[in-house]
Amino acid sequence: MANPFRLPMVPRALRNLVSRPATRLYPTELRPRFAGARGAIVFDVESCNFCMLCARRCPAAAIECSREDRSWAIDQLTCIACGVCVEVCNKKSLSMSAEPGRVHTRAEATPDGRRPGREEWLKPAPPPDLTTAPVSAAATD
Amino acid sequence: MKRTTIPFGPQHPVLPEPLVLDLILEDEKVIDAIPTIGYIHRGLEMMVERVEYTEMGFVVERICGICSFMHGMGYCVSLEAIMNVEVPERARWLRLVWAEISRIQSHLLWLGLGADAFGFENLFMHCWRMREQILDIFEKTTGGRIIHSVNRIGGVKRDIADSELAAILAELQELGAAFKETARVFGTDPSIAHRLGGVGVLTKADALAVDAVGPMVRASGIATDTRLGGAFMYDQIDFEPVVETAGDCLARVLVRLREVDQSIDIIRQAIDKMPKGEGLPIENRPRGLPSGEVFTRLEQPRGEVVYYVKANGTKNLERFRARTPTFANIPAMIKLVKGCDLADVPNIILTIDPCISCTER
Numbered sequence: 443m444a445n446p447f448r449l450p451m452v453p454r455a456l457r458n459l460v461s462r463p464a465t466r467l468y469p470t471e472l473r474p475r476f477a478g479a480r481g482a483i484v485f486d487v488e489s490c491n492f493c494m495l496c497a498r499r500c501p502a503a504a505i506e507c508s509r510e511d512r513s514w515a516i517d518q519l520t521c522i523a524c525g526v527c528v529e530v531c532n533k534k535s536l537s538m539s540a541e542p543g544r545v546h547t548r549a550e551a552t553p554d555g556r557r558p559g560r561e562e563w564l565k566p567a568p569p570p571d572l573t574t575a576p577v578s579a580a581a582t583d
Numbered sequence: 584m585k586r587t588t589i590p591f592g593p594q595h596p597v598l599p600e601p602l603v604l605d606l607i608l609e610d611e612k613v614i615d616a617i618p619t620i621g622y623i624h625r626g627l628e629m630m631v632e633r634v635e636y637t638e639m640g641f642v643v644e645r646i647c648g649i650c651s652f653m654h655g656m657g658y659c660v661s662l663e664a665i666m667n668v669e670v671p672e673r674a675r676w677l678r679l680v681w682a683e684i685s686r687i688q689s690h691l692l693w694l695g696l697g698a699d700a701f702g703f704e705n706l707f708m709h710c711w712r713m714r715e716q717i718l719d720i721f722e723k724t725t726g727g728r729i730i731h732s733v734n735r736i737g738g739v740k741r742d743i744a745d746s747e748l749a750a751i752l753a754e755l756q757e758l759g760a761a762f763k764e765t766a767r768v769f770g771t772d773p774s775i776a777h778r779l780g781g782v783g784v785l786t787k788a789d790a791l792a793v794d795a796v797g798p799m800v801r802a803s804g805i806a807t808d809t810r811l812g813g814a815f816m817y818d819q820i821d822f823e824p825v826v827e828t829a830g831d832c833l834a835r836v837l838v839r840l841r842e843v844d845q846s847i848d849i850i851r852q853a854i855d856k857m858p859k860g861e862g863l864p865i866e867n868r869p870r871g872l873p874s875g876e877v878f879t880r881l882e883q884p885r886g887e888v889v890y891y892v893k894a895n896g897t898k899n900l901e902r903f904r905a906r907t908p909t910f911a912n913i914p915a916m917i918k919l920v921k922g923c924d925l926a927d928v929p930n931i932i933l934t935i936d937p938c939i940s941c942t943e944r
Contacts (some may be wrong), residue, residue: 450703450768458705464712476719478741480726501638524641524732565654 468559480523482543483516483536487563490514490535496527512565518543519559584609589925593622597700597929600939604932608925616920618913623723624943631903634740636662636873639900640734646905647941648729650690650883652685654941657735660815661879661892662736671864676857679816680748681725681733682881683846683853687719687755689884690839690846693936694769697836700933701778709765714778716758724849729736745861748854759847766840779832781917783931788829795915796910797886798842799935802827802834809882820852836933872896883908886938907941 449548468472475481492514504520505527507513507521528536546558586607589592593601601622607615627646631639638660644655656678663670695710718728722745733740743751769775786796790803800807801824808824810817827834873894881888884906893902912935919931 448771448773450771451703454709454764454768455705458832464708464715475724476728478724479722480732501634501641522641522730523727527727 453562475542477540479540480482480525481539481541482518483521483523483527485514485516485561485563486535486537487514487565489531489533489547490563490565492534493532495532496536499526501526511544512567513562514565515560515562518556519546524545585615591928591932595939597931597933598937598938599696600663602932602937602939604928606920606925606928611925611929613920613923616917617929618917620939620943623940623942625626627905628903631900633899634695635898636894636900637736639903640736641732641760643905644730644732644734646907646944648684649689649938649940650885650888650941651729651736652681652731653724653881653883655731655890656682656815657879657881657888657890658892658903659734659736659904660881661877661890662873662875662894663869664879665873665875665894666869668737668867668869670738671867673742673858673863674865675816676853677739677865678734679741679820679853680751680850680857681721681731682815683850684720684751684755686846686884688721689716689767689866690843690935693713693884693933694765694836694839697930697933698769698930700929701775703772703775704716706765707744713758713762713765716754716819720754723747724751735808735866737868738861738864740866742850742863742865745859748857752851752854755847755850760842762843766843769836769840775836779836779930780829782832782927783923784829784831785915785919789918790830790915792899793918794911795886797883797936798825798835798910798913799886799912800840801825803830804828804837809887811909812880814895815942816853819856820849822849822852832930839936849899850887852920871901872898885909885941886911888941905941905944907938907944909935909938909942912937913942 486538492507492509492512494507494509497505501524502520502522506515517527523538525538543559548558550558588725589606589608591604591606592598593603603619603622606613607616630642634642635666640655640658643658644651646654658891674886693712695707698710706775721731723729724747726732726739782860785803786798787804790800790805804826806824806826822845825838825845827838874896876891876893887908888908891902891904892900895901916932916935920928923931
């Protein structure tokens with residue numbers, strides 16, 4: 443039979459009374475993110491050529507990309523932060539930040555019922571280059 | 584005598600997950616227990632027919648939040664065997680290091696849950712405080728605390744710098760020294776010995792008869808461990824399986840306590856023996872589509888896990904099965920529950936370290 447007066451937890455419990463708490467007062471006190479942490483996907487619309495590889499490879503189907511509309515959108519709540527899109531991007535338009543994506547509430551859903559967390563980018567089509575426009579045969583005659 | 588049936592679960596204070604046991608009682612004694620599973624079945628075996636094999640790794644990793652690294656590793660190792668990919672040595676060592684870190688994480692989590700189940704709240708918090716340090720190591724090295732996503736068919740996605748490996752080892756050894764104090768509480772506190780000692784004894788013969796696995800079978804005096812097979816670089820590690828002979832709930836706690844120290848020692852040996860240097864290859868991308876079938880066995884924190892993968896030369900696998908340690912331990916749990924007191928049922932169930940999400944996939 444074990445000695446009933448043996449209390450091995452007592453020294454630790456007494457030390458706990460005077461030591462600092464092991465937890466943080468989240469969200470007022472935040473721990474800085476580690477450098478390699480996987481967080482939200484960051485998109486740079488200027489360098490993207492809309493090859494749509496990221497949308498095809500995304501295992502969670504969180505990315506929508508359209509070459510015709512020159513649009514790119516990600517559903518940050520569907521994204522599983524695996525980093526496949528960042529790896530396959532040829533133009534280095536995608537990167538992963540260490541910070542997590544913003545937390546969205548249901549109240550933020552758009553009136554047409556789209557879920558919150560969707561981030562959209564649209565690249566305007568370049569203006570037509572008038573200097574090299576083909577001259578029609580009728581005008582030269 | 585009149586019999587009473589008490590449904591235990593799917594919601595119960597000691598159960599983090601939905602397991603159901605219909606306990607048939609005579610007075611306070613449990614006469615029979617009828618388990619029911621299937622509350623969180625997610626149909627991975629059907630899903631594999633429509634998800635591409637490269638993407639399936641991310642799904643398999645999410646079978647369970649505690650052995651997520653091992654599940655991802657088991658899947659990738661299976662496909663590497665089918666596709667005949669030679670994994671670079673450094674990647675194999677890194678997998679071993681991460682696998683052992685996740686074993687420490689799992690055991691600390693379980694020790695906390697166990698302490699909470701037998702009413703030792705203070706001890707529970709200390710175990711989970713230490714587990715938090717392990718999760719930080721995971722976040723630094725893999726980018727995720729729970730879902731690591733570092734395994735890939737052919738290797739690993741991230742390397743750990745040699746200086747960082749040394750820092751991790753120092754941190755783990757410091758944690759191991761601090762853990763000694765907590766381990767002493769588990770080993771010597773009279774209330775724990777009173778609550779767990781002699782409860783739910785699984786004899787050596789019974790453990791063999793019901794095919795228990797992992798810490799469960801090692802606590803009954805059988806020195807078996809899938810890692811002894813030597814695959815995944817374990818042949819270069821010098822270790823002995825942790826064995827206790829009592830077979831009761833306390834013995835299962837002690838096995839897991841000692842396995843934490845053992846894992847730290849395995850990580851030390853691995854970091855010692857791993858090829859050093861910058862820019863060593865860590866992955867070898869496979870070519871073509873997989874065709875063939877394979878069985879893979881791994882030693883997860885809870886015991887042996889078996890994967891069966893069958894590929895038919897298309898982008899989708901034909902078959903994927905995982906037999907997880909909890910599934911293998913359910914017959915042993917039923918055997919232990921029969922004949923015990925109702926008040927001991929929570930402790931007996933917890934000492935098999937049930938993971939229902941693994942079991943139901």
